[in-house]
Amino acid sequence: MFYIDPQNRCGMKNSLKVERAIKDITQEELAKIIGVSRQAINSIELGKYVPSTILALKLSRYFKKSVNEIFKLEEDD
Amino acid sequence: MKTRFLLPNKFKMIGWFLLIPSSILGILQIFYLTGSGLKFLDLEVFTIYSGSFAPWGSTTVVFGFDEVNLTGTIIGILFILGAVMVAFAKEKHEDEFIAKIRLESFLWATYINYAILLFCFLFFYGIGFMYVMIFNMFTIIILFIVRFNYVLYRSTKSLRYEK
Numbered sequence: 675m676f677y678i679d680p681q682n683r684c685g686m687k688n689s690l691k692v693e694r695a696i697k698d699i700t701q702e703e704l705a706k707i708i709g710v711s712r713q714a715i716n717s718i719e720l721g722k723y724v725p726s727t728i729l730a731l732k733l734s735r736y737f738k739k740s741v742n743e744i745f746k747l748e749e750d751d
Numbered sequence: 752m753k754t755r756f757l758l759p760n761k762f763k764m765i766g767w768f769l770l771i772p773s774s775i776l777g778i779l780q781i782f783y784l785t786g787s788g789l790k791f792l793d794l795e796v797f798t799i800y801s802g803s804f805a806p807w808g809s810t811t812v813v814f815g816f817d818e819v820n821l822t823g824t825i826i827g828i829l830f831i832l833g834a835v836m837v838a839f840a841k842e843k844h845e846d847e848f849i850a851k852i853r854l855e856s857f858l859w860a861t862y863i864n865y866a867i868l869l870f871c872f873l874f875f876y877g878i879g880f881m882y883v884m885i886f887n888m889f890t891i892i893i894l895f896i897v898r899f900n901y902v903l904y905r906s907t908k909s910l911r912y913e914k
Contacts, residue, residue, distance in 0.1 A: 701910070709846075710844075710846040710847070710848065711842075711844040711845075711846045711848060711849060712844075712910060713848055713849070713903075713906040713907060713910065714846050714847070714848035714849075716906070716909060716910050717848055717906060720909070723848055723851070725847070726847050728847075729847060
């Protein structure tokens with residue numbers, strides 16, 4: 675929608691937070707490794723922001739999991 | 752991230768140093784000097800078109816020199832330079848998420864700007880509408896700066912709740 679509000683999800687769920695917990699790294703560390711802002715990682719985890727294909731592939735490369743395993747379509751997507 | 756059309760981050764600070772004083776001076780000029788300006792800035796300058804209310808009256812100068820007051824000109828130029836620098840300097844950590852906020856804020860600012868202008872078209876007339884036009888030259892970029900920084904601030908604030 676029109677402004678980014680915590681309740682307002684843009685569709686698609688992801689397991690970024692879980693993957694991060696497995697690797698035991700913070701949002702800040704992940705952001706640094708991937709080369710984005712910490713806000714970006716946070717917003718993706720909260721489901722407020724859908725990353726670009728490039729960013730999704732970078733995350734996939736880092737976690738050594740396919741994009742499909744990290745990001746999943748929701749029923750209404 | 753590769754970004755097109757954005758200025759380096761250091762311009763943001765320079766921009767604020769131009770924008771804040773020129774905004775204050777601009778408001779002072781409009782309300783307290785009522786357009787007459789500072790006397791020592793009465794100068795003869797080149798102009799493409801300079802005239803008063805009657806479009807082609809006897810005092811009109813086209814492609815020539817005319818004696819004008821430059822107070823508003825200088826304040827306006829400093830304001831525009833400052834505002835553009837503040838609005839379009841990269842963030843320290845410019846990425847695709849910030850690019851999205853940037854574009855959304857621009858859309859938002861344009862909508863709100865024209866909503867305000869539509870309202871003013873209906874309710875301001877005569878010299879009142881001239882003031883509306885003066886302010887409207889600058890509102891779109893101000894709305895953008897306010898909204899963009901507010902959304903950025905909110906997304907930074909929400910970081911505190913997440914580990």
